[in-house]
Amino acid sequence: MSINQQLFGEPGSVKRPIVFLIIALIISTLIAPSFLSGRNIDALLVSSSFLIVLTVGESLVIMTGMIDLGVQSIMASAGMFVAFLTVLHGFPAITALPLTIIAGAVVGWIVGLLVTKGRIPSFIVTLGTYWGLKGVALLFNGGNYISPNNGLFNFSSLANNTLGISNLLLITFFIIIIGQIMLSATPLGIWLKSLGSNEAAAKTVGLRIDSLKILVFIISGILAALAGIMIAAWQGSIYPTTGSGYSLQAIAAVILGGIPFSGGRGSVIGAAIGALIIGLIDDLIVLLGLPSLYEYIFVAVILVIAGFQARSRGVVK
Amino acid sequence: MSINQQLFGEPGSVKRPIVFLIIALIISTLIAPSFLSGRNIDALLVSSSFLIVLTVGESLVIMTGMIDLGVQSIMASAGMFVAFLTVLHGFPAITALPLTIIAGAVVGWIVGLLVTKGRIPSFIVTLGTYWGLKGVALLFNGGNYISPNNGLFNFSSLANNTLGISNLLLITFFIIIIGQIMLSATPLGIWLKSLGSNEAAAKTVGLRIDSLKILVFIISGILAALAGIMIAAWQGSIYPTTGSGYSLQAIAAVILGGIPFSGGRGSVIGAAIGALIIGLIDDLIVLLGLPSLYEYIFVAVILVIAGFQARSRGVVK
């Protein structure tokens, strides 16, 4: 217990997921030596970047004790929307990208309003966006995907490299840093945590509870929209059903990263590492060339092992 | 507010989902007159029965403040397992069914152990069963489905009628009643609620917290296994991917039924009605024959409307 604690740090601290990640990386390298190649790390990071960006938004939502199931559908519909604007209707990237981000913000704003003013549990409202935006994604091109055949993906340079590093990684990195600074160095971060820790306390000191809740959904919406743009640029085409399963993965990443479901504690970096751990599991399956029938079982076992570092000393739910 | 309250009853009371269901039924009949036909109601109830059985288990888990994402995979793998035993290996139903139920219980027991003794959050552990049992379901017949072509579904009489009512409905009804009685008329019910309401309090009075948590996962596992047997009997064949999406739906049903994510309040009947409302939404889509591109949006809108009755006066998360 004490050795475990010394090595891994306090429950809920960033140290835990970091140490776990390092151990996981070492083991991965041992069982699949090609793992540590620069190119594989690059592939792993880039293909995890969408999930990481979603996870940063999700971590803030869960930090306040709520949940956002809709991120994957916001991502898919934003990807379709940006392609609809640029590819199908010739908008320049300079207007299409901000419009898409704004659309993500508007979705978050509506979700926030329904949760706060409508007093509907966030699980239900965001299950609504999960379904509804899945539908919206279909509408942009009559259920069809959008590809360079339909026009020009004028924003695809987002997926290029700058100084040898993918822009997608730079964006992701930037967002993690901003998110972590916001959380740990600004009043806003304290407010969000206080909401999760004791909403009544946050209310009594006069925090604008409703605005804060709306804000986290807006942030989550914006980041999900950004992830949608990123994945469209990366694929060079976009499908209305892109990203299915990402919501669940983002939530799992947050919990693996040490934020409890009830909120109040944890870090953005931890959550991002949680997402990386999930990406790593997928990567290992490919590297090990597991027979596909055993894939899922492998995922489950690794996930539960990873879960051990997310254990907490207090109440476990 | 007051009219709303008079009509719908207190937040969290069973009255709410019941009244909502009745209103939904009336509207459904008005917009799709064929809705009220005996055959349609029967089809609706029978095809909702699997979700309802899962939801009863899920409601107990959420009542204690935890979550079970694994129910759909337990259901699928149990369905494969019972077919594996009976169809592929000629076990008589009388041994195969209990064995399957026991297998469900064992899964629940392991989940419970990992959550309580392993102190891993239930979201992660059950995401593990969600993935892992998906994989296990594939193994029973090398990734293939099991159908009457492979042998005899000797338990398919489960899906027959007794006195004109489907046995599946009778089983479902029985389970709802037992669950509700357990919750509202036995000490066990009080204990489970107290866990969700204030785990520390439950601990101080000397309740066996860990055993209770393990127990709800065992119950959830048993009911999910039963749902797997039921769906195999109903389909007359079973696929390893059966029931995808059911976990999310079961959780949504619980919340729609008035149980908050933090647990402590609510009823089994409410949750079962929540499941019926979800079944109803699907049924309406078929009845109305909406253009398929708009289906998802329709689901979202109805879901959010249904969510209004699950709103609560206290903290909304």
Place this chain on the structure above:
Amino acid sequence: MSTPNQSRTETPLLSLRHLKKSFGPVHAVNDVSLDIYSGEVIGLVGDNAAGKSTFLSLLTGYNLMDSGEIYYKGRPVTVKSPRSSRQELKIEMIYQNLSLAPDLPIWQNLFLGEEITFAGIFNNRRRMINESQRVVRELNAKANPTDLVGTLSGGEQQLVAIARALLFSRELIIMDEPTAAISVAKIDEVLKLIRHLKAQGKSVLLVSHRLEDILTVADRIVVFAHGKIKQIMENRNISLEDLVHAMFDRTPEEEVKDVH
């Protein structure tokens, strides 16, 4: 008896008129009117469930009143939320059930919603910790500003709640049983503090079951019973017995009957 005291001529800091609040069949606050003047300490006493905390919650906006009016320096004011109450009525309150976030350290709890920043954006962590240290020591608490509030002893949590009111003392400080969990020596500190606030011209509304304390610091004593003000007494030569008598001058049987 429950009409506001008319003897003063200055405009009250706060005038409360006919406040009402019910929870279902329970009339927790039932037509309460009271004037609160600047620089006075009002003691609020009454049996359990008399409606004291509910009454205070109407002023702080934690509960919304069913009917009634509130005037701030003569001007009518609507209290819609704790936020609007803080802004419009300049109230700081110490809650009975300790409104603290257990997962946050003391300093974050103390400055919650009132953070000191650099450039309006970043937490001035050092300064907030130092200030917290100062005020916590002032109250003789031992805890460190970076301790998580959830790990403090019952009394130390209460001291943190009091310290908050100290940091941002406003025109009216409401204290709902601030000394229930703290040790004798520290109670004196709190009473000293109340007198200090009064000396600064601030008003204090103090709810306590420690009648000795009320008799020590209050200028006026308001006796609550069954959601109403039963009596308002100037605190001159009142004995503990007088006060207890004023609070409980009915037989328990009568009280039971009165519940509904």
Place this chain on the structure above:
Amino acid sequence: MSTPNQSRTETPLLSLRHLKKSFGPVHAVNDVSLDIYSGEVIGLVGDNAAGKSTFLSLLTGYNLMDSGEIYYKGRPVTVKSPRSSRQELKIEMIYQNLSLAPDLPIWQNLFLGEEITFAGIFNNRRRMINESQRVVRELNAKANPTDLVGTLSGGEQQLVAIARALLFSRELIIMDEPTAAISVAKIDEVLKLIRHLKAQGKSVLLVSHRLEDILTVADRIVVFAHGKIKQIMENRNISLEDLVHAMFDRTPEEEVKDVH
């Protein structure tokens, strides 16, 4: 000074030897030994954060001790959980932070874990409600047994916690500041109750900052400071001043230094 009282010859109900509990660097309970005899009332006093609640938590199994031994009627016993403490040490405790489930009605809270049943399976709801009604009235609380605990006033919640101990009173009843939130009239009821328990041969361990109450009911008074027993006094002709002096006979500066 902190060695157990050796004057009695009978076997103590509970003997505690060298109990220790630290939270990180904080030695909350630091080598505490005490004997508790049947039929005695022990008053436990001490400054905030002295370690009183933590000490009690080791007896009830809510926290697990780092080291030390517990003997029940001379027999060594290991306390692994609140459950084992209830079974092995026959303790009933009223917690300072009110361990109640807010979403459940009073009667379910009162009988939680000790439900009266038909056929060992079904709740005997009627009987539990009636019993609850009786004991709640005995304590002069107004609430109805079917009210949700979360909607009660602070003092009434505390009365519910006390009522629980009454219903299942065991050999040792531990009360951590049971009267902090309740009104004067009711405090007398609680003190009466403690005397009644003693008369039945039960032991009571009472923590309170209301020293008057301690002086009224305690047979022995244990003074805690910095996680240690500083003094154990027989409660004979002790004045309030004596007691306060025993608790705080160092200057505040010395106390601050002593924290680490």
Place this chain on the structure above:
Amino acid sequence: GCGNSPTNTSQPANNKSLVYFIFTGYAAPYFAPMAQAVQQAAKYYPNLTIKIVDANGSASQEITDIKEAVANNAKGIILNPVNGSVTAAAQQAMKQGVPVVAIDRDVNSTTARDVFIGDNDKELGYLQTHYALQYLTNHNIPTPWHVAILQGTLGSSTAIDRLAGAMKALQPYITNGKVKIVLNQSANFETSTAQTIMSEFLAKDSNVQLVIASNDAMALGALTALKNAGIQAGKTTYVVGADAQPQSLTAVANGTQLDTVTHSPFVEAYWAVEAMDNILQYHTLPPKNFDHGDVIIPMTLVTKANVSKIAGWGTPQTVPPLPYGHATSHAVASS
């Protein structure tokens, strides 16, 4: 515009037959044109009212949809099965007098539908693979060839059969040591999954000569992954797919993708509607020369040589008539 008008006499509007089209959903890009085509085809059959139901990729959902369609007095069901677990439900519908026409993916029993309209997926898998193997042989690419296989959604008949077809073509090469399978995973018929799997795989081992993707969506993901890994597709590594997805036709024309196979969703959909009309109006089923009632639509292997003549999804300008019954050809409305 439309071609020849349908031969049936119009019926009173209130006597229209309610037909459900229940399909997998938009899980793969292939299904959107199929759903559009069903709607277009419906215009030629005014006596049919077609309701379109999306099963959201879930077989249980689809079973429920089938049962509810029957309960709501459907006169017929055009079924695109998610997978074979919907067989029993389809069979039950047939027993209750509701004819079923399976499209694109088949159910597991010929008694669970009257007609199957679709391609021969074993054949498809064989075609796409066989062409590639010959191409490699002809261009003297040194053996052993490392082959990566990206399967479709586990459990669907199209994934199972295409894999089987591909393996049939590969088998002799594996036996004589010319082919080594280095990756064989499901990418779920999805571009992003294929791209992720391939990038991670290529980071480990960039020595791949052939990528066999069971559809074009996955082939496209593989192409992007190759490009990002600095590997020139069409030069050292060859990628094959299926569906004639528009973007893939461009890739074939550019020479980055080696081949694809058409099995037009338009033709499938038009024929399925017509087959249903045949059953409901004329009680006509496929004659005996159609084994088990399978109406196999023609496939075309698309390579650089013929790509210029192929439209996206292999959609013809005129849909040829269903090879039995009363139908005539229909011009395809521009979508």
